[in-house]
Amino acid sequence: MLPPIPLLADYGISPTHGFLPDTLPLTRLPDPYYNKWEAIAANLQALILSKRLRGVVDRLPVLSTIGLEHDAEWRRAYSLLTFMAHGYIWGGDSPSDRLPPSIAVPLLEVSRHLEVPPVATYASLCLWNFKPLFIDEDIDNLENLATLNTFTGAIDESWFYLVSVAMEARGGPIISLMLSAIAAARENDAVTVTRCLHGFAERLDDITTLLVRMHESCNPTVFYHRIRPFLAGSKNMADAGLPNGVVYEDGSGNEPFRQYAGGSNAQSSLIQFFDVVLGIQHRPTGEKRHPGVESERQGHAPPPKHNFIMEMRRYMPGPHARFLSDVQAVANIRDFVESHRSNRPLCLAYDACLSMLSALRDKHIAIVTRYIVLPSREVRARSRSRSPEATRRKVNLATASRQPQGIAYDAHAAASKPDGHNKQSNLKGTGGTALISFLKQARDETGEPAIEQWAQRFMSRQIRTEGQGDFFAGKEENGAPVHTEEVEVKGLAGTWTIDDEVGGICNY
Numbered sequence: 001m002l003p004p005i006p007l008l009a010d011y012g013i014s015p016t017h018g019f020l021p022d023t024l025p026l027t028r029l030p031d032p033y034y035n036k037w038e039a040i041a042a043n044l045q046a047l048i049l050s051k052r053l054r055g056v057v058d059r060l061p062v063l064s065t066i067g068l069e070h071d072a073e074w075r076r077a078y079s080l081l082t083f084m085a086h087g088y089i090w091g092g093d094s095p096s097d098r099l100p101p102s103i104a105v106p107l108l109e110v111s112r113h114l115e116v117p118p119v120a121t122y123a124s125l126c127l128w129n130f131k132p133l134f135i136d137e138d139i140d141n142l143e144n145l146a147t148l149n150t151f152t153g154a155i156d157e158s159w160f161y162l163v164s165v166a167m168e169a170r171g172g173p174i175i176s177l178m179l180s181a182i183a184a185a186r187e188n189d190a191v192t193v194t195r196c197l198h199g200f201a202e203r204l205d206d207i208t209t210l211l212v213r214m215h216e217s218c219n220p221t222v223f224y225h226r227i228r229p230f231l232a233g234s235k236n237m238a239d240a241g242l243p244n245g246v247v248y249e250d251g252s253g254n255e256p257f258r259q260y261a262g263g264s265n266a267q268s269s270l271i272q273f274f275d276v277v278l279g280i281q282h283r284p285t286g287e288k289r290h291p292g293v294e295s296e297r298q299g300h301a302p303p304p305k306h307n308f309i310m311e312m313r314r315y316m317p318g319p320h321a322r323f324l325s326d327v328q329a330v331a332n333i334r335d336f337v338e339s340h341r342s343n344r345p346l347c348l349a350y351d352a353c354l355s356m357l358s359a360l361r362d363k364h365i366a367i368v369t370r371y372i373v374l375p376s377r378e379v380r381a382r383s384r385s386r387s388p389e390a391t392r393r394k395v396n397l398a399t400a401s402r403q404p405q406g407i408a409y410d411a412h413a414a415a416s417k418p419d420g421h422n423k424q425s426n427l428k429g430t431g432g433t434a435l436i437s438f439l440k441q442a443r444d445e446t447g448e449p450a451i452e453q454w455a456q457r458f459m460s461r462q463i464r465t466e467g468q469g470d471f472f473a474g475k476e477e478n479g480a481p482v483h484t485e486e487v488e489v490k491g492l493a494g495t496w497t498i499d500d501e502v503g504g505i506c507n508y
């Protein structure tokens with residue numbers, strides 16, 4: 001007996017808008033009891049700018065969640081509280097390692113109710129933080145979207161969130177389309193599977209077009225220095241001024257330091273759905289493809305393993321993460337295509353989807369290079385030429401990445417050296433991971449299940465000649481690259497190392 005194909009309604013997923021809520025996010029909580037939260041959110045940028053947010057929050061009473069009725073209200077409360085929490089933690093000259101009860105108590109309750117971690121996530125920043133400008137127009141159009149909450153008030157920040165919202169909306173219909181493809185594969189209906197794959201590929205192309213529009217209105221310097229520091233979590237944040245994490249003062253008497261990853265688009269369930277439904281396997285970071293991989297493909301899609309991409313599921317709303325596991329249990333498209341190798345249109349349609357998704361990841365790598373890798377190098381270069389006093393005035397994520405410490409992407413690996421000697425060279429590979437290598441690995445894995453050999457070759461091609469000197473990497477002297485040092489760089493949810501020898505937008 002095959003497991004049933006998941007029904008979207010059981011997971012709160014919209015047939016038209018996917019992981020975006022069917023009911024539009026509320027622009028304010030209806031119960032006036034919550035006016036104090038709304039007033040803080042409405043003035044968040046000014047309160048952060050004037051450094052008065054902490055004082056205001058410290059004087060705020062602990063509000064009960066009893067007045068929250070519908071899911072949309074709980075989601076609005078979660079979004080408000082995470083903006084306040086991150087504003088509180090990161091909105092000073094140095095971060096606060098405590099969250100006062102006025103935020104901690106309701107945030108913990110709301111998070112439990114919604115099955116999300118009590119920290120800013122993709123859900124609180126993007127999925128539940130937008131409104132259409134014109135109610136009768138679609139929300140997959142960037143020209144019809146606005147944000148509800150921001151830390152900075154900058155259009156760059158709004159744009160950063162809204163590009164994701166538009167991508168989610170445009171990609172939403174792919175979910176039911178591909179569930180139909182799974183049902184059709186069960187019926188051995190290759191024509192329908194091919195048709196669904198065509199629709200998928202076309203929408204993937206649209207989504208990539210939306211992604212590259214990031215460059216239009218989100219400036220990399222603003223992103224790196226003004227926006228990203230507020231998205232930071234509390235995990236691996238020693239350099240940014242949070243050595244232990246954050247204490248949530250919930251009045252329980254048992255208030256340990258907590259550590260959470262920061263808000264990242266890696267928490268998008270949509271992109272993970274694409275991987276799952278196409279049978280793409282993401283290995284733990286740094287792990288190479290092994291020869292027995294084909295045998296793993298017998299039956300269904302491979303079982304989940306622990307890795308960064310899997311870890312990000314813990315930051316998705318619970319029902320969305322459960323949906324991904326349930327789809328994983330029924331994903332049959334790759335096997336179906338494999339068993340119909342002689343059906344050229346089917347194989348081409350499947351490979352086209354992989355190719356489109358791989359292209360999307362290519363564009364994303366270029367974005368990460370421009371928005372994180374290059375600015376972090378600039379900061380580092382500047383800090384080398386300045387006195388420590390001049391550079392240490394403000395402590396946050398933007399200033400932290402200048403420290404040339406190699407640390408693994410998460411706390412498990414970071415804790416691996418009890419003597420505190422994190423030798424740079426030990427950190428690459430299984431334990432610690434380079435940001436761009438991680439993203440390239442995810443991109444390369446996207447092409448691996450391709451059916452046609454030319455498609456496999458095409459997607460595994462090395463775009464860059466390794467070790468080649470270029471404008472960004474520096475010229476080689478006596479055959480050796482000029483810069484080979486590893487630099488710690490904070491991503492969004494992860495902490496990574498980057499090689500000084502690689503990089504440059506044109507190289508990926």
Ligand code: HEM
Pocket residue numbers: 160163164167211214218223264265266267268271272309361364367368371372435439442443490491492493494495
């Ligand atoms: C300025 C724009 C962006 C920057 C700077 C950026 C940065 C990053 C970084 C640093 C990572 C590594 C994981 C981490 O540290 O969090 C990552 C991963 C990821 N990002 Fe982005 N990102 C951007 C936009 C987007 C958008 C719009 C999406 C689409 C929803 C997206 C989807 C992903 C996904 C799915 C991953 C996981 C890796 C993969 O599956 O290939 N990113 N991003």
